[in-house]
Amino acid sequence: MKSISVFNNKGGVGKSTLTHHLGCALGEIGVKTLMIDLDPQSNLSLFSLTEEQIEQIWKDEDSFVEDFESAKSSITPEEFTKLHSSPRSVHYILKPVEDGQSDEEELPPPIEVGENLALIPGRLTLHMFENKVAKQWSEAFLGEPQALRTITAIRQLCKKYQEKFGFQVVLIDTSPSLGLLNKVIISNSDAFIIPCAPDMFSDYGVKNIGNALSVWRREFGTMYSMLSDLKRINLRTGFVKLLGYTIYNAKKRGDARNDLKIAKAHQNWAQKLPDTITSFVPEECYSFLGDEEIKTSIGANSIIHGHGTMPTMSQKYKLPMWKVPDFPELGDDKGTISGNRDDYESTQERYHEYARDVLNRLDRVVD
Numbered sequence: 065m066k067s068i069s070v071f072n073n074k075g076g077v078g079k080s081t082l083t084h085h086l087g088c089a090l091g092e093i094g095v096k097t098l099m100i101d102l103d104p105q106s107n108l109s110l111f112s113l114t115e116e117q118i119e120q121i122w123k124d125e126d127s128f129v130e131d132f133e134s135a136k137s138s139i140t141p142e143e144f145t146k147l148h149s150s151p152r153s154v155h156y157i158l159k160p161v162e163d164g165q166s167d168e169e170e171l172p173p174p175i176e177v178g179e180n181l182a183l184i185p186g187r188l189t190l191h192m193f194e195n196k197v198a199k200q201w202s203e204a205f206l207g208e209p210q211a212l213r214t215i216t217a218i219r220q221l222c223k224k225y226q227e228k229f230g231f232q233v234v235l236i237d238t239s240p241s242l243g244l245l246n247k248v249i250i251s252n253s254d255a256f257i258i259p260c261a262p263d264m265f266s267d268y269g270v271k272n273i274g275n276a277l278s279v280w281r282r283e284f285g286t287m288y289s290m291l292s293d294l295k296r297i298n299l300r301t302g303f304v305k306l307l308g309y310t311i312y313n314a315k316k317r318g319d320a321r322n323d324l325k326i327a328k329a330h331q332n333w334a335q336k337l338p339d340t341i342t343s344f345v346p347e348e349c350y351s352f353l354g355d356e357e358i359k360t361s362i363g364a365n366s367i368i369h370g371h372g373t374m375p376t377m378s379q380k381y382k383l384p385m386w387k388v389p390d391f392p393e394l395g396d397d398k399g400t401i402s403g404n405r406d407d408y409e410s411t412q413e414r415y416h417e418y419a420r421d422v423l424n425r426l427d428r429v430v431d
Contacts, residue, residue, distance in 0.1 A: 065226035066426050067219070067234040068307065069249055069256040073276075074269030075240040077259045078312040080107035081375045082367075083237045085411075088384040089419035090233055091180035092412075098174055098231040100154055101186030102218070102249055108237040109185040111379050112177040121185060125156045129189050132159045151175045153187040154221075161217040162196045164210055171228055178384075182229070186237075194245035201244060205287050207295045216298040219252040233426070240269075242276045251280045252300055255429050257362065257422070258309040260337055262330035267340050270309070274344025277304075281346055300431055306349040307425045309337055310418075311361040316369040324365050334361075334368075352428050362425070363418030367411075374408060377401060386412035 070083045083099060090097040101108040109118055124147060127135035136144055152172040160167055174182035200211035222234045236253060238246050250256055258273065260266035281303045288296050311334050314326040322331045338359035341350070350358050361368055374385045381391045388394075389405045401408065 065222065065231055065234060066254045066429060067222045067236060068422070068426065069236045069238055069253040069304075070259060071238045071240075071246065071250055071256050071273070072258050072260060072266065072269050073240055073242055073272040074261070074265045077261045077266060077269075078375070079103075079240075079259050080111060080237055081371075081378070082257075082259050082310060082312060083108055083235050084111040084378075085367075085384050085415050086419055086422065087181050087235050088178050089412075089415035090235075090423075091178050093416055093419055094180065095232050095419075095423065096180045096230055097233045097235060098182050098184065098222075098225055098229070099177075099235045099237065100184045100218075100222070101237050102154060102190065102245070103186055103237050103239040104188050104190040105239065106186035106188065109183065112183050112382055113175070113185060114382070118185060121151060121153055122187060124150075125152055128156055129153075129159055129187070129192070132163050133165050148172055151185070154184045155187040155189050155193060157184065157221060158193050158217055161214055162193050171224055174225065174229065177382075182231070184225075190245065194243060197244045197248055205290055207291050209295075212291075212295060212298065215248045216252060218249055219300070220298060233423075242272060247276075247280050250277075251284050251304055253304050254300070254431065255305045255307045255426055257307050258341075259312045260309050262311055262314045262326065262333040262337075264333065267333060267336055270337065270340045271344045274341070274346070277349060278346055281348065302431060303346070303348055305352060305429045306341070306345060307422060307429075308350075308353065308358060308360070308362045309341060310363070311337070311368040313370045314368045324361075324368060326368065353425065357425070363414075363421045366414040366417040366421075371411070372407075374404075374411070384412070384415070386410075386415075 070079050072079060087097050087099045099108060148168060151174060157172060174184050177183045197214055200214050203211035204215050225231055236249060238249055258270060288299055314330040316325060317327050320326055324331060324334060377388050378385045381388050383391060386409050389401050389408050394401055
């Protein structure tokens, strides 16, 4: 099992759209994939579930997110088994760790959302888990067991779901924050991807990421060196690896003279991104890649062009873009979607190509 975080310090770059469609593509090419929504905004969850489904999941577990042990003791064992054996949010699953309670022996099942694809939905209350990480961060350097359990909880969650359900890849959607929650998510992932719009804001976002990674690497390196072999067992041996960047939502121009066939203004920023990455991201994160790979958007130009309104329809009908035209109940959208069927369906092979490049890079990542 390998875990991949999808992250950029800049919001609005299509992070959740990319994560969802990468997950669908990986599943379709035969890779059993789990998506975990660790962005409190829960946009990834909205790509696969209706608002009513998410609301019901949250409503049923509200009291547990407030106080897990009290909520569990207030109902019968049979009632708890029924609740716990149905899909639950990621915050519910992390709550025993947050409260300092023992882990439950059984794992709530993820939600099957596609071929070889499942989801653990997000929850708006994840700031509570981040607050607990903040309180216990300094104690982790001293080897305090509960602190170490807290900061490695997400990595352990990935491993447990792999062991029980056989997932080969775990995709983690994150918020744009450089706070403590993302520090422990990304630093304890095997790899991460940076989706970038071809603009100034993404370029500066990459600079911020690079500066943060330098600090996080030093901190986790110090922590690792201070702990005994027994206490460091759940920490990643090396630091997280960068699979590369993905240019997303660039304006396509058939008459463009550049290889990416995008507008000149977007090309100007796109060609700056590789230098920004190699200048600011620690070399340890990408040294396993070839010189040309780190300079090339993952999947080359397979998914760089803007998708227009297609992601909106994807979210509306809870399907990857390429499956939307065949949805039997398109209603008033049928005419518009049918008229653009080729555009929708052509995204499938492009995302499959993208997924294969992700796997090629991921195969070279070792702990």
